[in-house]
Amino acid sequence: MKTAKKRLSEKKITLVDVANASGVSAITVSRVINQPEKVSESLRIQVQKAIDSLGYIPNQHASSLASSKSRVIGVAIPSLSNIVFTEVLRGIYEVMGANGYKVLLVDTHYSPLEEEKMIRTLLSQSPEGLIITGGDQTKACQNFLTKARIPIVQIMELLADPIDMNVGFAHGRAGYDVVKHLIGQGYERIGFIGARMDPRVQQRMQGYKLALEQMGKFDKNLIVTTPEPSSIGVGGELFKSLMASTNGVVDAVFCVNDDLALGALFEAQRMNINVPQDLAICGFNDIEAAAYVNPSLTSVSVGRYEMGVKAADMIIRVLNEKPIESRKVDMGYEIKKRVSTSRL
The missing domain is CATH 3.40.50.2300 (Response regulator)
Known part of the structure; x- marks a missing residue:
């Protein structure tokens, strides 16, 4: 094995070395590297073999300066x-x-x-x-x-x-539609659980509020949020806080993401609350786990x-x-x- 000192003292492989090894001009090598769609497949393979054999690493900064394109x-x-x-x-x-x-x-x-x-x-x-x-x-x-x-x-x-x-x-429209879905399923007292509260989360909350206000069902006391990052654990804690502050009158919870919803679901099960008969839980993002927990979790899916x-x-x-x-x-x-x- 080469020593580090010997390896560092060796001449760096250049574009010209690749050109000599592949039997083409340096300009052609450059074109193969930077504009492969403009050369034939056989020529690209020929030059690539030389690149691989020599261990040549193209200088992308130099290439971008020469072509005015950074890729x-x-x-x-x-x-x-x-x-x-x-x-x-x-x-x-x-x-x-x-x-x-x-x-x-x-x-x-x-x-x-x-x-x-x-x-x-x-x-x-x-x-x-x-x-x-x-x-x-x-x-x-x-x-x-x-x-x-x-x-x-x-x-x-x-x-x-x-x-x-x-x-x-439209996050706000999605939040609005979640509430309409829950109302359509016969739920009346719909709580909201949110974390981090970035602009997209706030839009979901506004949609939730608008839907309930239009039906005369909005109650600010059913909203529990935190600036903390979301997690399953945080979801469980927020759900406990919501149930304690409302004396357990909520019969549905809209969580702004699936981590919070899973935390709420697990905590509800620990409290012996039947989901979905006594309590509905809806998440957001439709992560893979949503379909596999028991009961499976309703969630807003986005492509x-x-x-x-x-x-x-x-x-x-x-x-x-x-x-x-x-x-x-x-x-x-x-x-x-x-x-x-x-x-x-």
């Missing part, structure tokens, strides 16, 4: 640990990878100020496009995004005035993978100067009606 797309999401974004990112990565783009991903921690900082970092890398979450950017962030002159897609929610393009769904695919495709189409059907796309949602809300 990088920046993506900003509020949490890398939140399972909700996993499917969105899978859709983005699949489309971008298939089109020869790399994804530069940052975590904004549900903070507009952190998002401003992270998007500045992304823009410093000369991305060809950006996919960002929601519309809660600071004024400074909105300003430099507007001036970036690159395609930008805001995802996860529908915005009245997007910076450029928008792919999402998160499809949302990621759509956002990425819009970026690619703009970069390729192809038309897009609409700059604002409503992905919709579906209430997956399961046992936890099926009293009737």
Whole structure:
């Protein structure tokens, strides 16, 4: 095995070395690396064999300077640990990878100020496009995004005035429809459990309030929230708080995500509350566990993978100067009606 000192002293493999090894010009090697769609399959394989044999790693920074294209797309999401974004990112990565783009991903921690900082970092890398979450950017962030002159897609929610393009769904309308579903199943005293309370969660709560106000059933005492991040444990604690503060008069609970709903369900079972006969529980996001707990959990389902695919495709189409059907796309949602809300 080579010593570290000897390995570091060896000459770095260059584009010219690859050209000599594959019997083509350096320009051809560059084209194979940066514009593979413009060369024949046989030539691409010929050059790739030389690249693999020599262990050549292309200098992407130099390539982007030469072509004025970075082949990088920046993506900003509020949490890398939140399972909700996993499917969105899978859709983005699949489309971008298939089109020869790399994804530069940052975590904004549900903070507009952190998002401003992270998007500045992304823009410093000369991305060809950006996919960002929601519309809660600071004024400074909105300003430099507007001036970036690159395609930008805001995802996860529908915005009245997007910076450029928008792919999402109406959280408020979804919250409204959850209440209508519960009322339709014969439930009357509907509580609300929320955590973190980011703008999308607040929209769901507003939809909940509007539906109940229109029916003369709204009671602010049936709302329990916390600024803490969501978890199953937090859901259980919030459910206990709701039952204690209302003397257990609620007969249904709308939870802003499935983690909270699962916590509420498990706590209800510990309290010997029959779900769904005595209490309905509805979640949001329709994570995999929702369909497999007992009783199965009603939840609002959103095509998160499809949302990621759509956002990425819009970026690619703009970069390729192809038309897009609409700059604002409503992905919709579906209430997956399961046992936890099926009293009737």
